[in-house]
Amino acid sequence: MNFLPYEFTTPTGDAxxxxxxxxxxxxxxxxxxxxxxxxLHTLNHEIALLGETRNGDLLQALAMAMAVRTEMIPADPELTRRLALDVMEQALQSLQHARHQEIPVGHA
Structure with a gap:
């Protein structure tokens, strides 16, 4: 099984x-x-421009984007839906082992 290590620093400075x-x-x-x-870069940029955005609204829009992209795949609809569900479930399972590191912010 292949894994992709990934680190992201949030706009608030958490890694x-x-x-x-x-x-x-x-x-x-x-x-x-x-x-x-x-x-992620585009999402953060757009949220900064749009202003206050609820997490639920963002998650719903992402889920809908996943549905749209899934429907765009020229293959058996049941196969593509199963693939979308599988990759989403795998990604969410990685949250169990996600590590948070708060990056200290200094003041001059």
């Missing part, structure tokens, strides 16, 4: 480390990493 289990059909762990970086 979170993950070990994401990759689906056997993953074509490129590097591409997955690059896409994840771009998605």
């Amino acid at each position: 979170i480390s993950f070990e994401f289990r990759l689906h056997p059909e993953t074509g490129s762990a590097t591409r997955v990493h690059q896409l994840l970086d771009r998605i």
